[in-house]
Amino acid sequence: MTTIYPIPTLANRQNALFLEDMPLNELAQKHGTPLYVYSKAALQQAWDAWQYPNADRTIHLCYSVKSNSNIAILQFFAQRGSYFDIVSKGEMARVLAAGAPAAHIVFSGVGKTVAEIEFALEHGIHCFNVESLPELDRIHEVATRMGKRAPISLRINPDVDAQTHPYISTGLKENKFGIDHELAVEAYVYASTLSGLKITGIDYHIGSQLTTLAPFKDAQNRLFGLVKTLIERGIELEHIDLGGGLGVRYQDETPPAPAELIAQSLQGLRDAGFKHTLMYEPGRSMVANAGLLLTRVEYIKPTEYKHFAIVDAAMNDFIRPTLYQAWHGVVNTVTHDAPLVNMDIVGPICESSDWLAKDRALAVKTGDVLAILSAGAYGMTMSSNYNTRPRAAEVLVDGGLDFVICEREVLADLWINERLLSPIV
Numbered sequence: 001m002t003t004i005y006p007i008p009t010l011a012n013r014q015n016a017l018f019l020e021d022m023p024l025n026e027l028a029q030k031h032g033t034p035l036y037v038y039s040k041a042a043l044q045q046a047w048d049a050w051q052y053p054n055a056d057r058t059i060h061l062c063y064s065v066k067s068n069s070n071i072a073i074l075q076f077f078a079q080r081g082s083y084f085d086i087v088s089k090g091e092m093a094r095v096l097a098a099g100a101p102a103a104h105i106v107f108s109g110v111g112k113t114v115a116e117i118e119f120a121l122e123h124g125i126h127c128f129n130v131e132s133l134p135e136l137d138r139i140h141e142v143a144t145r146m147g148k149r150a151p152i153s154l155r156i157n158p159d160v161d162a163q164t165h166p167y168i169s170t171g172l173k174e175n176k177f178g179i180d181h182e183l184a185v186e187a188y189v190y191a192s193t194l195s196g197l198k199i200t201g202i203d204y205h206i207g208s209q210l211t212t213l214a215p216f217k218d219a220q221n222r223l224f225g226l227v228k229t230l231i232e233r234g235i236e237l238e239h240i241d242l243g244g245g246l247g248v249r250y251q252d253e254t255p256p257a258p259a260e261l262i263a264q265s266l267q268g269l270r271d272a273g274f275k276h277t278l279m280y281e282p283g284r285s286m287v288a289n290a291g292l293l294l295t296r297v298e299y300i301k302p303t304e305y306k307h308f309a310i311v312d313a314a315m316n317d318f319i320r321p322t323l324y325q326a327w328h329g330v331v332n333t334v335t336h337d338a339p340l341v342n343m344d345i346v347g348p349i350c351e352s353s354d355w356l357a358k359d360r361a362l363a364v365k366t367g368d369v370l371a372i373l374s375a376g377a378y379g380m381t382m383s384s385n386y387n388t389r390p391r392a393a394e395v396l397v398d399g400g401l402d403f404v405i406c407e408r409e410v411l412a413d414l415w416i417n418e419r420l421l422s423p424i425v
């Protein structure tokens with residue numbers, strides 16, 4: 001029996017689980033657990049899926065750095081000409097450290113500080129995605145002081161229901177993101193009066209893990225209507241940025257392919273007679289199914305009600321299950337004759353919310369290494385040191401080779417910035 005996994009380069013061979021040509025059990029032995037592992041070939045497949053060679057205009061993909069910000073991953077995308085969507089000075093510094101030009105950066109986020117705006121203007125980013133009127137004023141002031149004109153795009157909140165988990169839905173008017181659709185034209189007219197600003201575009205980002213085209217189409221129609229009004233008011237834009245949010249398969253979802261989304265956008269642009277450059281900000285769909293998390297089973301704990309597999313990864317390593325009630329596939333990296341038992345996969349942290357998967361039928365023995373699938377996006381970047389647990393290492397697999405792209409955190413580093421109240425005598 002061959003199982004089709006959501007990670008395209010994952011397969012069972014000779015009773016072992018392989019990522020590309022790498023047996024994952026051996027990789028865990030070599031580097032320790034918990035261990036994030038990424039497949040270079042799967043990253044390439046995701047990147048390729050977003051290419052649309054015969055478009056009638058330039059399409060820039062702005063990889064959303066927050067989904068996975070390891071500098072080796074950023075370098076992978078930079079080498080392929082990617083643009084980057086960032087939400088902090090730190091993310092911008094990472095993108096530069098990965099060798100990408102500042103001119104390929106778009107800066108999103110509702111809370112940009114003066115220092116962040118200065119940093120972005122010094123380096124010369126592609127544009128700010130502005131989320132409020134006070135932010136327009138602030139960018140204008142900082143740019144004027146620096147003798148620059150800041151390229152800006154307004155992030156519009158189109159008030160559409162992305163039909164996804166409420167925590168990752170961002171395009172409803174009660175969300176904190178973007179400028180109200182109703183106030184958008186006024187905001188552009190206002191921005192056009194500020195000499196420190198150069199209006200270059202418009203954008204939205206309506207949510208994450210969207211598995212149908214419909215919300216994208218609703219949002220796009222609303223946005224294109226606005227662009228028409230702006231043109232009538234004499235405000236011309238260079239680019240239209242349709243955000244990120246395309247979903248992936250974790251369990252049995254069937255999200256549209258990137259090419260279907262792009263085709264829908266291009267059709268809408270042509271119908272409207274628009275010649276603008278098109279941009280997207282994909283994160284999850286670039287990396288989620290290029291990665292997994294390896295974790296070793298410390299104990300099997302049968303109770304009267306439930307079986308638990310207690311593993312050495314926890315909610316601090318991977319918070320998506322407990323934060324979003326997210327379902328992730330769990331596969332043993334070795335196949336053997338243990339009985340199939342229904343169990344919860346839980347971590348060692350002192351909280352009942354510390355679980356990675358519930359009610360999975362697995363054949364598992366103590367000491368086995370399990371793979372938590374589709375963990376390439378919002379995995380490592382959302383990890384923490386809760387319970388004073390060093391963060392996991394990260395490895396990239398390329399064929400039969402493995403490269404450490406992030407060393408495992410060292411325990412003593414965890415309190416290196418902390419200070420005692422008095423010397424220890």
Ligand SMILES: *Cc1c(COP(=O)(O)O)cnc(C)c1O
Binds near residue numbers: 282
């Ligand atoms: C998080 C985010 C993205 C990426 O979303 P995905 O669902 O990972 O594709 C894109 N744009 C903005 C502004 C974001 O905040």
